[in-house]
Amino acid sequence: MVLALVGLGCSGKAGSAVPVSAVTGQHPTTWLADHWADFVQTPDQCRTCHGSTSDPASTGGISKVSCFSCHTKGVEHPGNWADAAQHGALGAELAPVANVVGVPPAMAGFAHCSKCHGSTYDNGPAVSCKSCHTKAPHPDKPWIASSTKATSHVNAALGNAPECAKCHTAGANSHIKPLVTPPAGTTPGCFNNTLCHGMGIPAGA
Ligand code: HEC
Ligand code: HEC
Ligand code: HEC
Ligand code: HEC
Ligand code: HEC
Structure with a gap:
C-alpha cells in the first residue's frame, strides 16, 4: 500500500517522493552514497518507512531497515549539540577524519560540517552557523581565551587549516597578517605565513 504511493525518481524538492522504485520497492543503486542529502532536506520522508531516526527502540519501521544498524551513534546531532563544548570542541575543532x-x-x-551547513557555513540545507555566531562559523574575534571567554581558536586541530584558509588566507579577516609571502601553492598551515602567523607567533597574537 504505502510503497505503491511512492513514485519513481525524485526531484529532490521538499515534499517530493523519496526515490524508491514502485516496481522493486528498493532505492537506487547509488543510494548508500547519497541518501544523507534527502534525509537532511526532509527527514520526515524517511521516517514513514524507516521509523524513528532518533530513538533506537522504535526504529526500523515497515522497511525493517534501521538507520542505527549502520549508524551506531545515530544519524542526528546529540541533544546537547548546541553547547560549545559539544559541536565546537568535540566536533568542528577535531582533526578531520578521512572518509572510508x-x-x-x-x-x-x-x-x-560544511557538507550540510554549506561551503561558506551559511549556504547549506542545514541551519547557518551564522544564525548564532553572526559573523563567522565560530565565536567572534578575537576568539582567544580571556577572562570573559572560555573558548579559543588554539584548540582547533591543525588539520583544519585548509578550511580556515577559505576565509583567512594572507591574514584576511584577522588583525594579524604574516610578514612574509609564502611560495605560491604552499599548503595552508597555522604557522607558515599562509594564514595569520609566521614561523614565530607575532607579538600581540
Ligand atoms: C517507501 C518506503 C521507503 C522510504 C520513504 C524510504 N526508504 Fe529507505 N529503504 C526502504 C526499503 C524497503 C529498504 C530495503 C531495500 C533497499 O535497500 O532498497 C530501504 C533501505 C534503505 C537503506 C539501506 C540501503 C542499502 O544499500 O543497504 C538506506 C541507507 C535507506 N533506506 C535510507 C533512506 C533514507 C535516508 C530515506 C529518506 C530520505 C529513506 N530511506 C526513505 C524503504 C523506504
Ligand atoms: C547500510 C548501512 C546504512 C544504513 C542502513 C543507513 N546509512 Fe546513512 N550512511 C551510510 C554510509 C556508508 C554513509 C556515508 C555516505 C557518504 O557520504 O559517502 C552514510 C551517511 C549518512 C549521513 C551523513 C552523515 C555525515 O556525517 O556525513 C546521514 C545524515 C545518514 N547517513 C542518514 C541515514 C538515515 C536517516 C538512515 C535511516 C533511514 C540511514 N542513514 C541508514 C550507511 C547507512
Ligand atoms: C549530515 C549533515 C550534517 C553535518 C555533516 C553536520 N550537521 Fe549540524 N545540523 C544538521 C541539521 C540537519 C541540523 C538541524 C537539525 C538538528 O539540530 O539536528 C543541524 C544543526 C546544527 C546545530 C544547531 C543545533 C541546535 O540544537 O540548535 C549546530 C550547532 C550544528 N549543527 C553544528 C555542526 C557542526 C559543528 C558540524 C561539524 C562538526 C555539523 N553540524 C555537521 C546537519 C548536519
Ligand atoms: C544554536 C546556536 C549555534 C549554532 C547554530 C552554531 N554554534 Fe558554534 N557555538 C555556539 C555557542 C553559544 C558557542 C560558545 C559561545 C562563544 O564562545 O561565542 C559556540 C562555540 C563554537 C566554537 C568554539 C568552541 C570552543 O570550545 O572553542 C566553534 C569552533 C563553533 N562554535 C563552531 C560552529 C560551527 C562550525 C557551526 C556550524 C556548523 C556552529 N558553530 C553553529 C552556538 C552555535
Ligand atoms: C567562512 C569563513 C571563515 C572560516 C572558514 C573561518 N573563519 Fe575565522 N573568522 C572569520 C571572520 C569573518 C572573522 C571576523 C569575525 C569578527 O569580526 O568577529 C574571523 C575571525 C577569526 C579570528 C579572530 C581574528 C582577530 O583579528 O582577532 C580567529 C583567531 C579565527 N577567525 C580563527 C579561525 C580558524 C582557526 C579557523 C579554522 C579552524 C577559522 N577561523 C575559519 C571567518 C572564517
Missing part, C-alpha cells in the same frame, strides 16, 4: 567508502563518516572537523 561504505562507512558512515566521523562527525569531525570544520570541512565535514
Whole structure:
C-alpha cells in the first residue's frame, strides 16, 4: 500500500517522493552514497518507512531497515549539540577524519560540517552557523581565551587549516597578517605565513 504511493525518481524538492522504485520497492543503486542529502532536506520522508531516526527502540519501521544498524551513534546531532563544548570542541575543532567508502563518516572537523551547513557555513540545507555566531562559523574575534571567554581558536586541530584558509588566507579577516609571502601553492598551515602567523607567533597574537 504505502510503497505503491511512492513514485519513481525524485526531484529532490521538499515534499517530493523519496526515490524508491514502485516496481522493486528498493532505492537506487547509488543510494548508500547519497541518501544523507534527502534525509537532511526532509527527514520526515524517511521516517514513514524507516521509523524513528532518533530513538533506537522504535526504529526500523515497515522497511525493517534501521538507520542505527549502520549508524551506531545515530544519524542526528546529540541533544546537547548546541553547547560549545559539544559541536565546537568535540566536533568542528577535531582533526578531520578521512572518509572510508561504505562507512558512515566521523562527525569531525570544520570541512565535514560544511557538507550540510554549506561551503561558506551559511549556504547549506542545514541551519547557518551564522544564525548564532553572526559573523563567522565560530565565536567572534578575537576568539582567544580571556577572562570573559572560555573558548579559543588554539584548540582547533591543525588539520583544519585548509578550511580556515577559505576565509583567512594572507591574514584576511584577522588583525594579524604574516610578514612574509609564502611560495605560491604552499599548503595552508597555522604557522607558515599562509594564514595569520609566521614561523614565530607575532607579538600581540
Ligand atoms: C517507501 C518506503 C521507503 C522510504 C520513504 C524510504 N526508504 Fe529507505 N529503504 C526502504 C526499503 C524497503 C529498504 C530495503 C531495500 C533497499 O535497500 O532498497 C530501504 C533501505 C534503505 C537503506 C539501506 C540501503 C542499502 O544499500 O543497504 C538506506 C541507507 C535507506 N533506506 C535510507 C533512506 C533514507 C535516508 C530515506 C529518506 C530520505 C529513506 N530511506 C526513505 C524503504 C523506504
Ligand atoms: C547500510 C548501512 C546504512 C544504513 C542502513 C543507513 N546509512 Fe546513512 N550512511 C551510510 C554510509 C556508508 C554513509 C556515508 C555516505 C557518504 O557520504 O559517502 C552514510 C551517511 C549518512 C549521513 C551523513 C552523515 C555525515 O556525517 O556525513 C546521514 C545524515 C545518514 N547517513 C542518514 C541515514 C538515515 C536517516 C538512515 C535511516 C533511514 C540511514 N542513514 C541508514 C550507511 C547507512
Ligand atoms: C549530515 C549533515 C550534517 C553535518 C555533516 C553536520 N550537521 Fe549540524 N545540523 C544538521 C541539521 C540537519 C541540523 C538541524 C537539525 C538538528 O539540530 O539536528 C543541524 C544543526 C546544527 C546545530 C544547531 C543545533 C541546535 O540544537 O540548535 C549546530 C550547532 C550544528 N549543527 C553544528 C555542526 C557542526 C559543528 C558540524 C561539524 C562538526 C555539523 N553540524 C555537521 C546537519 C548536519
Ligand atoms: C544554536 C546556536 C549555534 C549554532 C547554530 C552554531 N554554534 Fe558554534 N557555538 C555556539 C555557542 C553559544 C558557542 C560558545 C559561545 C562563544 O564562545 O561565542 C559556540 C562555540 C563554537 C566554537 C568554539 C568552541 C570552543 O570550545 O572553542 C566553534 C569552533 C563553533 N562554535 C563552531 C560552529 C560551527 C562550525 C557551526 C556550524 C556548523 C556552529 N558553530 C553553529 C552556538 C552555535
Ligand atoms: C567562512 C569563513 C571563515 C572560516 C572558514 C573561518 N573563519 Fe575565522 N573568522 C572569520 C571572520 C569573518 C572573522 C571576523 C569575525 C569578527 O569580526 O568577529 C574571523 C575571525 C577569526 C579570528 C579572530 C581574528 C582577530 O583579528 O582577532 C580567529 C583567531 C579565527 N577567525 C580563527 C579561525 C580558524 C582557526 C579557523 C579554522 C579552524 C577559522 N577561523 C575559519 C571567518 C572564517
